[in-house]
Amino acid sequence: MPSEQPLTLHKYRYLTNRSRINHLLDEYLAVDHLSHHLNDLTTQFSNPHQRPWGPIRWQAIDPTQIVSIEPEIFLELLAGAAEVESPIRSYSRESWEYLQNFHPQMATFLGGTYGPEQSIQIVGIWEKEERQHTPALKKIYQQLTDQTLTLKPNTVKGYHPSTTPHQDVYRHLVSRLSSEWSAISLYLWLMAHSTGALQQAISQILQDEVNHLAKFWGFSRWAFGRSFQAQFLASTHNAIQLFKHHGQERSHGTQALNTHHLLHQLSESIELVFTFLRVMVRIRRWDAELSPSYLSYLFGPQPLETLQC
Numbered sequence: 001m002p003s004e005q006p007l008t009l010h011k012y013r014y015l016t017n018r019s020r021i022n023h024l025l026d027e028y029l030a031v032d033h034l035s036h037h038l039n040d041l042t043t044q045f046s047n048p049h050q051r052p053w054g055p056i057r058w059q060a061i062d063p064t065q066i067v068s069i070e071p072e073i074f075l076e077l078l079a080g081a082a083e084v085e086s087p088i089r090s091y092s093r094e095s096w097e098y099l100q101n102f103h104p105q106m107a108t109f110l111g112g113t114y115g116p117e118q119s120i121q122i123v124g125i126w127e128k129e130e131r132q133h134t135p136a137l138k139k140i141y142q143q144l145t146d147q148t149l150t151l152k153p154n155t156v157k158g159y160h161p162s163t164t165p166h167q168d169v170y171r172h173l174v175s176r177l178s179s180e181w182s183a184i185s186l187y188l189w190l191m192a193h194s195t196g197a198l199q200q201a202i203s204q205i206l207q208d209e210v211n212h213l214a215k216f217w218g219f220s221r222w223a224f225g226r227s228f229q230a231q232f233l234a235s236t237h238n239a240i241q242l243f244k245h246h247g248q249e250r251s252h253g254t255q256a257l258n259t260h261h262l263l264h265q266l267s268e269s270i271e272l273v274f275t276f277l278r279v280m281v282r283i284r285r286w287d288a289e290l291s292p293s294y295l296s297y298l299f300g301p302q303p304l305e306t307l308q309c
């Protein structure tokens with residue numbers, strides 16, 4: 001029957017994309033990679049160093065490298081990622097405020113150091129790595145469309161301390177982890193829908209986010225113990241709702257509401273949630289290896305006051 005053909009093709013494409021996502025997970029989120037990134041955190045405290053990027057062939061990026069998705073959907077998600085990535089200075093200052101009394105070395109890794117006038121003296125490694133992402137995404141967008149991407153500045157909550165500082169640190173780290181996790185899911189999805197120089201460029205950003213997630217996850221597990229894991233996983237429900245919301249937004253927009261287009265949107269939302277959950281499974285597998293003795297070896301005795309969080 002002719003009416004079945006689009007669905008059959010659609011299913012075929014979904015399965016192909018799913019196997020691509022699994023392949024990329026094995027390549028970029030191998031358990032050994034995650035452990036390597038976490039081990040690196042202690043050396044960052046004594047010898048701060050940025051993760052070097054591999055070469056990117058900017059001029060070789062072109063729209064034919066977008067595969068298995070409507071280019072406008074790919075570009076929309078690329079533009080959305082560029083917007084969420086900024087303003088990085090406000091994000092890093094916020095992290096520094098929350099962490100400076102709890103763990104000064106981690107505060108420096110994220111937010112750098114400040115002088116007596118509260119002016120930045122040394123930019124943190126996390127900020128140095130993150131601040132490359134928006135310009136790189138804008139450059140990719142420009143290569144793909146010949147158009148300059150104009151971004152709306154994102155709103156940053158800022159530092160709002162309560163009377164329970166450890167709970168503040170806990171909530172802040174959960175929010176940073178959610179952001180890194182969502183970013184990984186999105187960049188993995190973009191890579192599953194790209195090839196060649198385009199995929200290679202996005203992979204540099206993805207590797208930074210994997211590096212950050214591993215470091216923040218290991219640090220949070222040390223600081224808050226196993227209870228942290230269960231609470232964080234419960235909070236990921238919100239991120240999945242965000243993906244769903246994202247899909248609905250477009251379906252009520254002004255774009256053509258034809259069946260073909262809606263099928264694309266549904267497929268994209270399912271794939272994003274699938275990617276998000278696959279990252280979760282991988283992190284849980286790695287998490288099982290993070291024993292209290294190993295974490296104490298890396299960071300010292302667990303801070304006892306935080307056990308009730």
Ligand SMILES: [Fe+2]
Pocket residue numbers: 085130133183209
């Ligand atoms: Fe980023």
Ligand SMILES: [Fe+2]
Pocket residue numbers: 130180183208209212213
């Ligand atoms: Fe990141």
